[in-house]
Amino acid sequence: MKIGFIGCGNMASAMIGGIIKNQVVAPADILASAKTEVSREKKKEELGIAMTADNREVAAFAEVLILAVKPFYYEDVIKEIRDVVADDTIVVSIAPGKKLTWIEGLFEKPLKIVRTMPNTPALVGEGMSCVCGNAKCSSEDVDTVCRIFAGFGKTEIVEEDMIDVVVGVSGSSPAYVFMFIEAMADAAVADGMPRAQAYRFAAQAVLGSAKMVLETGKHPGELKDMVCSPKGTTIEAVRVLEEKGLRSAVFEAMKACVKKGREV
Numbered sequence: 001m002k003i004g005f006i007g008c009g010n011m012a013s014a015m016i017g018g019i020i021k022n023q024v025v026a027p028a029d030i031l032a033s034a035k036t037e038v039s040r041e042k043k044k045e046e047l048g049i050a051m052t053a054d055n056r057e058v059a060a061f062a063e064v065l066i067l068a069v070k071p072f073y074y075e076d077v078i079k080e081i082r083d084v085v086a087d088d089t090i091v092v093s094i095a096p097g098k099k100l101t102w103i104e105g106l107f108e109k110p111l112k113i114v115r116t117m118p119n120t121p122a123l124v125g126e127g128m129s130c131v132c133g134n135a136k137c138s139s140e141d142v143d144t145v146c147r148i149f150a151g152f153g154k155t156e157i158v159e160e161d162m163i164d165v166v167v168g169v170s171g172s173s174p175a176y177v178f179m180f181i182e183a184m185a186d187a188a189v190a191d192g193m194p195r196a197q198a199y200r201f202a203a204q205a206v207l208g209s210a211k212m213v214l215e216t217g218k219h220p221g222e223l224k225d226m227v228c229s230p231k232g233t234t235i236e237a238v239r240v241l242e243e244k245g246l247r248s249a250v251f252e253a254m255k256a257c258v259k260k261g262r263e264v
């Protein structure tokens with residue numbers, strides 16, 4: 001299977017890294033484009049794939065064509081490539097807000113279009129993505145995309161409306177988690193821990209906690225309660241986090257994120 005990426009920035013690189021590492025396809029079966037020569041050279045070296053400046057070359061090459069440019073470039077890119085995209089190519093969007101009908105309309109011909117929302121932990125094989133195909137897609141087409149995305153993490157099929165929610169809860173959320181890790185590490189540094197060690201401790205605590213949610217099936221509140229000893233240290237931290245509005249901050253942040261995604 002030939003996979004093409006139009007745009008090869010943060011998200012495409014994370015996906016390609018996972019695809020190659022997990023041998024979904026060989027590097028020779030991937031072709032990507034980027035706007036600047038500097039990026040193309042960097043990605044060629046980093047990922048070991050062929051790079052081009054020509055989006056139309058990528059579109060003609062790909063059986064699965066992933067549009068990995070910023071949402072505001074989608075319109076120009078689709079107009080540029082639409083006459084070289086073969087009728088049976090599966091076109092994959094990773095952009096928030098750009099609806100299937102809008103993408104279909106721009107191609108001006110019936111095509112298989114799949115909307116997805118990946119996230120950057122794809123780079124280490126721990127991505128979380130959703131997938132939704134248009135009416136032209138058979139279940140095999142959707143499976144093909146799921147198989148590619150499974151190469152760099154977990155994937156679930158959702159209704160299109162749910163994609164806006166996925167943007168908030170997994171597409172964008174690595175950024176909030178990195179902020180949380182950074183803040184915990186800063187506090188540990190303030191208390192005397194060397195910075196590199198602080199990142200290791202904070203990140204491993206987040207990783208382990210996430211695994212507990214996924215692997216025990218217990219409610220996160222129960223897992224939290226298991227850490228809070230009576231009269232202990234943790235409940236003091238929990239009291240301050242509640243006082244400072246952690247839950248409300250996360251709630252409001254995600255509402256803002258989803259709203260922005262719907263407006264794109």
Ligand SMILES: NC(=O)C1=CN([C@@H]2O[C@H](COP(=O)(O)OP(=O)(O)OC[C@H]3O[C@@H](n4cnc5c(N)ncnc54)[C@H](OP(=O)(O)O)[C@@H]3O)[C@@H](O)[C@H]2O)C=CC1
Pocket residue numbers: 006007008009010011012033034035036037039040055067068069070071073077094095096117118119120171172
């Ligand atoms: N970053 C993330 O965590 C996530 C991003 N997404 C979505 O992924 C898409 C890409 O985002 P991201 O990777 O962060 O963005 P980046 O800015 O990191 O990358 C954009 C890429 O597009 C290239 N590019 C720009 N214009 C063109 C063009 N006309 N033709 C071909 N290539 C072009 C850039 O080239 P150059 O480097 O040379 O300028 C760059 O390689 C967006 O739609 C975003 O919403 C989805 C989920 C998560």
Ligand SMILES: O=C(O)[C@@H]1CCC=N1
Pocket residue numbers: 096167171172
């Ligand atoms: O910030 C953004 O717009 C993209 C979409 C999801 C994550 N990054």
